[in-house]
Amino acid sequence: MLQPIVMSLLVAVTLALFARRVRELVELLRLGAPDDRVPKTVRAWLRKAADEVTVVLGQRKLLQWSIPGVMHSIIFWGFIVLLTTIIQAFGAIYDHSFRLPAIGGNGVLGALQDTFIWLVLLGVLIAFAIRRVQQPGRFRGSHLTQAEIILVWIAAIMVLILGSRAAEAALGNFPYPHGWAYLTWAAAGAFAGQSRGVIRAVETVLLWWHDLLVLGFLIYITYSKHLHILTAVFNVAATSTRPKGALAPMHIDLEEMSETDRLGAAKVTDLSWKALLDGYTCTECGRCQSQCPAWNTGKPLSPKLLVMDIRDDLFAHADALIAAKRKGEQAFQEAYEALHPLNPDVIEDEVIWDCTTCGACVQACPVNIEHIDSIVAMRRNLVMMESRFPREMQSALQAMETTGNPWGQPPQARTEWTRGTSRQEPLQIPHISEAPDAEVLLWVGCAGAYDDRNKHVVYAFAKLMQLAGVRFATLGADENCNGDPARRMGAEYIWQMLARQAIEQLNEHGVRTIVTTCPHCFNTLFNEYPQLGGRYEVIHHTEFLARLVREGRLTPTAARDETITYHDPCYLARHNDLYEGARAVIGAIPMASYKELHRHGHSTFCCGAGGGRMWMEERMGRKVNIERTDEALASASDTLAVGCPFCNIMLSDGITERHADSNMKVRDVAQILLESVEGDGAVASRGESD
Ligand code: SF4
Numbered sequence: 043m044l045q046p047i048v049m050s051l052l053v054a055v056t057l058a059l060f061a062r063r064v065r066e067l068v069e070l071l072r073l074g075a076p077d078d079r080v081p082k083t084v085r086a087w088l089r090k091a092a093d094e095v096t097v098v099l100g101q102r103k104l105l106q107w108s109i110p111g112v113m114h115s116i117i118f119w120g121f122i123v124l125l126t127t128i129i130q131a132f133g134a135i136y137d138h139s140f141r142l143p144a145i146g147g148n149g150v151l152g153a154l155q156d157t158f159i160w161l162v163l164l165g166v167l168i169a170f171a172i173r174r175v176q177q178p179g180r181f182r183g184s185h186l187t188q189a190e191i192i193l194v195w196i197a198a199i200m201v202l203i204l205g206s207r208a209a210e211a212a213l214g215n216f217p218y219p220h221g222w223a224y225l226t227w228a229a230a231g232a233f234a235g236q237s238r239g240v241i242r243a244v245e246t247v248l249l250w251w252h253d254l255l256v257l258g259f260l261i262y263i264t265y266s267k268h269l270h271i272l273t274a275v276f277n278v279a280a281t282s283t284r285p286k287g288a289l290a291p292m293h294i295d296l297e298e299m300s301e302t303d304r305l306g307a308a309k310v311t312d313l314s315w316k317a318l319l320d321g322y323t324c325t326e327c328g329r330c331q332s333q334c335p336a337w338n339t340g341k342p343l344s345p346k347l348l349v350m351d352i353r354d355d356l357f358a359h360a361d362a363l364i365a366a367k368r369k370g371e372q373a374f375q376e377a378y379e380a381l382h383p384l385n386p387d388v389i390e391d392e393v394i395w396d397c398t399t400c401g402a403c404v405q406a407c408p409v410n411i412e413h414i415d416s417i418v419a420m421r422r423n424l425v426m427m428e429s430r431f432p433r434e435m436q437s438a439l440q441a442m443e444t445t446g447n448p449w450g451q452p453p454q455a456r457t458e459w460t461r462g463t464s465r466q467e468p469l470q471i472p473h474i475s476e477a478p479d480a481e482v483l484l485w486v487g488c489a490g491a492y493d494d495r496n497k498h499v500v501y502a503f504a505k506l507m508q509l510a511g512v513r514f515a516t517l518g519a520d521e522n523c524n525g526d527p528a529r530r531m532g533a534e535y536i537w538q539m540l541a542r543q544a545i546e547q548l549n550e551h552g553v554r555t556i557v558t559t560c561p562h563c564f565n566t567l568f569n570e571y572p573q574l575g576g577r578y579e580v581i582h583h584t585e586f587l588a589r590l591v592r593e594g595r596l597t598p599t600a601a602r603d604e605t606i607t608y609h610d611p612c613y614l615a616r617h618n619d620l621y622e623g624a625r626a627v628i629g630a631i632p633m634a635s636y637k638e639l640h641r642h643g644h645s646t647f648c649c650g651a652g653g654g655r656m657w658m659e660e661r662m663g664r665k666v667n668i669e670r671t672d673e674a675l676a677s678a679s680d681t682l683a684v685g686c687p688f689c690n691i692m693l694s695d696g697i698t699e700r701h702a703d704s705n706m707k708v709r710d711v712a713q714i715l716l717e718s719v720e721g722d723g724a725v726a727s728r729g730e731s732d
């Protein structure tokens with residue numbers, strides 16, 4: 043009778059402590075900025091349900107990493123299956139012949155339990171081997187001791203449950219038949235020759251230790267990085283339903299702002315509640331860090347450490363913040379004022395500016411943490427409230443505000459690319475107002491309009507559309523920057539100003555379908571303009587050209603006896619899942635052989651220009667574009683095909699810096715196709731020399 047009473051008390055105390063901690067965590071989360079994550083459509087709900095099944099239950103993202111993924115999946119699934127043994131072990135304290143209702147004697151369950159006991163032990167061993175022997179760099183900065191404590195804890199629970207089951211079997215009180223619970227019955231052999239009294243005593247000790255460890259585990263995880271065991275399911279459910287490439291919308295009304303209002307995140311509680319939940323959920327696995335171009339080129343930004351720093355800052359002030367909030371708004375405001383600013387006290391400014399918003403971290407994270415949202419929230423504060431940003435950004439921002447493009451060029455120069463060169467005939471392209479029957483609008487983009495290298499790309503694409511008989515027009519000098527660099531630099535108000543101007547232009551001319559050679563323009567027009575009411579069909583030129591080739595409207599004829607490789611732009615492949623068009627076009631070129639880069643498709647590696655970094659100095663570490671250039675050169679291809687004006691600039695510069703211009707040419711997919719369609723390759727050589 044004593045045992046059930048003591049156990050009941052222990053369970054009650056544990057549950058009370060657990061509930062108190064959960065309440066604190068929820069209260070803390072509610073201090074974050076509002077962020078509506080409730081799906082608005084049935085489709086979005088279904089997507090969430092599918093994510094829970096694939097990401098949480100199916101461990102989809104973890105399984106992309108073969109051995110660590112399998113190891114974690116075994117422990118995770120083992121945790122679910124072995125909940126049944128945990129219930130049995132607690133039930134046995136109250137009733138020695140306790141059985142799970144309905145399934146308590148089922149041989150299949152017995153076999154599953156036995157199998158997962160040894161599989162989990164194997165998983166723990168593998169986890170130790172990864173940490174102690176392999177020591178991957180992704181764990182740098184993680185709390186490794188905490189992880190090892192939990193591993194030992196899990197292993198102990200497995201050994202204790204196996205021992206208590208074996209004792210039960212030796213006593214003849216085990217519900218699962220021999221043939222099924224093979225491990226338990228084999229272990230029961232260890233009790234051969236022992237008296238029933240001894241076996242019963244051993245069973246009791248093992249059961250109690252097992253149950254105490256489980257109760258302790260329940261409390262420990264709420265104070266450790268293993269909190270993710272509880273929160274991952276909610277974090278995945280709260281994942282943004284925005285398109286992957288779209289930043290969080292932001293309401294700005296400077297006239298309505300009071301003195302206490304803030305733009306962006308100055309202090310930890312200015313981050314959204316989802317960003318705070320991200321902190322709870324980070325497993326410190328370092329998968330994001332291992333994919334980050336900034337970290338991989340020796341810069342201080344690690345998306346993992348960023349999330350951990352936010353979480354540590356929140357927890358460091360948790361008691362004071364919660365107590366103040368319970369007292370009232372004024373007390374909370376005082377507690378808020380006492381917080382350190384996030385930048386540079388918690389996270390150095392340099393870390394925030396190193397991000398290219400490539401999305402590799404978000405994609406790699408097994409629990410759907412959204413690093414870019416937090417980084418951009420801090421950038422918004424630094425730019426719009428503090429006016430503190432890398433000095434070289436100033437001219438790009440000013441130019442966007444005053445001339446409508448980051449190059450600071452006059453609007454009239456936007457159409458210069460149509461003139462061709464001394465060896466290219468000028469193209470006659472109507473302004474949209476003169477072409478009411480245009481099928482598509484060609485959005486030229488600032489790089490296509492003002493950067494010499496990219497003027498050739500837009501020229502080639504426009505020429506191809508003319509050859510294919512596509513009726514198209516442009517906004518000519520009326521086009522302005524879509525605002526992507528400003529938005530990603532944190533200058534949301536400039537983005538909103540530029541985006542509203544562009545939407546007004548597009549709507550005035552009744553534009554429905556847009557084609558563009560720039561993935562950043564594509565992403566902003568397609569994924570972000572709907573936030574301001576601009577909805578258009580937007581097609582990237584690689585996809586558009588693939589369609590024209592498929593329909594027989596363009597026929598590549600001239601052979602290219604060379605090897606071509608293709609660099610996937612982050613804003614096309616990773617943020618928008620578009621990577622087949624370019625490959626289809628290259629695949630249609632006679633005799634060209636294609637070689638894939640080591641990191642390609644969704645796993646592409648950034649060129650270093652995204653997130654507004656095109657207009658910032660790279661002061662620390664190695665250059666991101668050189669890292670990618672070296673990978674391209676290692677493919678020993680003759681041509682590096684690109685589908686983005688920024689990648690074009692960054693990788694061409696990289697090739698020149700590596701003195702490899704005679705080994706590898708950087709060409710846009712449109713240029714490669716035009717050379718083959720025109721039949722003699724003459725355009726290619728002319729383009730390079732012009
Ligand atoms: S978006 Fe890219 S650069 Fe930024 S933190 Fe993530 S992986 Fe690093």
Ligand code: SF4
Pocket residue numbers: 323324325326327328329330331345346349406407408409410411
């Ligand atoms: S943010 Fe995600 S990928 Fe990065 S360490 Fe945390 S759990 Fe792992």
